[in-house]
Amino acid sequence: MTLRVAVAGATGYAGGEALRLVAGHPDLTVGPLCAGTARGPIEDYQPHLQSLAGMQVSETRADLLAESDIAILGLPHGASAKVTSAIEDLNPDCLIVDLGADHRLASAADWEAYYGTEAAEPWTYGMPELIREEGPSQRELLAASTRIAAPGCNASAITFAAQPAIAAGLSEGTGIVASLAVGYSGAGKSLKPHLLASEGLGNAVAYGVGGSHRHIPEIAQNLQAAGGHTASLVMTPVLVPMSRGILATVSIPAAGTTQADVLEAYTAAYASEPFINVTSSQPATASVLGSNGVLICPVLDRDGERITVTCAIDNLGKGTAGAAIQSINLALGLEETTGLTVNGVAP
Structure with missing residues (x-):
């Protein structure tokens, strides 16, 4: 039936x-x-x-x-x-x-x-x-x-990128900085001048800057569920000339950890997830186009003070x-x- x-x-x-x-x-x-x-x-x-x-x-x-x-x-x-x-x-x-x-x-x-x-x-x-x-x-x-x-689509990408580090105790969840390249379908189908092809092609423009984006409390709510102590984060989405997709680059404060610890935390968190793959290569939005897939690459910065996580999803998927x-x-x-x-x- x-x-x-x-x-x-x-x-x-x-x-x-x-x-x-x-x-x-x-x-x-x-x-x-x-x-x-x-x-x-x-x-x-x-x-x-x-x-x-x-x-x-x-x-x-x-x-x-x-x-x-x-x-x-x-x-x-x-x-x-x-x-x-x-x-x-x-x-x-x-x-x-x-x-x-x-x-x-x-x-x-x-x-x-x-x-x-x-x-x-x-x-x-x-x-x-x-x-x-x-x-x-x-x-x-x-x-x-x-x-x-x-x-929310942006909230999803940042949550997938950050929650394993928080759940594993590698970060408290404060001081997170996220930059997202977002396809134009994320802005909806309403006819607006800044969404016209003549405005968007060959162009990149930020929006929701300075803590004003509506997904911020949603992301904070998600990371609190994982054990984080944050109520906010720095989040800057940027419209880029593609129809659909999000590439989130999320910088997470961390200390006293190693790349092996980071990889273990992310691999363990998503080991049984059918749609999330942790990869050693940098994710591309084209790889998840039209799918329910998530690609994540976590890397400990050279100074050991931050984890940089890139996450690719289809914003409509x-x-x-x-x-x-x-x-x-x-x-x-x-x-x-x-x-x-x-x-x-x-x-």
Whole structure:
């Protein structure tokens, strides 16, 4: 038996990637497609999804979403909570996954400080690989959940890069400095002048500088779960002329350790992870394109005072929709890797 999946925000980048993965999943089938203002055949907005050609995009209505077993919400920040409440009234058994940020943060104060609106209820965080120092594992939490908050893409890359060092006691998690090269799909599909090809091609530009990026409290929350003592970090994402992908370079303070210790910590942390590979060569975003894979290379700096970790992910894959499908698999009791691949697309 296959389960129906409705997608809100089906015409956007994250929604489109979720649709692509659902369409290729053996236990899921695509249900109602919704969007804010877009209407008509889905191929007008997602022409690469040929198997879904002819399906119609409707307005975002709770009754349409509640018809399905699973609802994936790819809506603007702040929009998911209201829709969720209406879905719950109509179908309390519906498994709901939010691709936005509405339900990621446990701290209402952090949400209000970074997003400027009233905080919504925190949901189970959709990162199965999250290291938790205490309590049940993240996989156990997801297996018992019907409300899942998919992680942020930049937050995912930095978390994967930093949490093994913290969990192994090589770092307290303070003083972390991260620089990220980010593909333009991470900025969404809205038409804005700085996202035009004429502006982006041959160009690199930073954003969210000076501690203002909204993923910072999410990253701090993740690293605290691993045993870190940080509440903030220096994070500078840079838009670079590629469609999708993130290459995070994360500098982590450390002392009294060796390269062998670092490699052991990262290898042990991810030894049983189906989608995370620790490599001795520098990761490339092209190697994880279109996949749910994560490539990580940890190196102790020559002075022994910092660990530099590079991490490559597909921002739409493991950074968003892939993590959502992986979490859905766990919530449904399916094999975690179902419908997902660790292999990228090349050339």
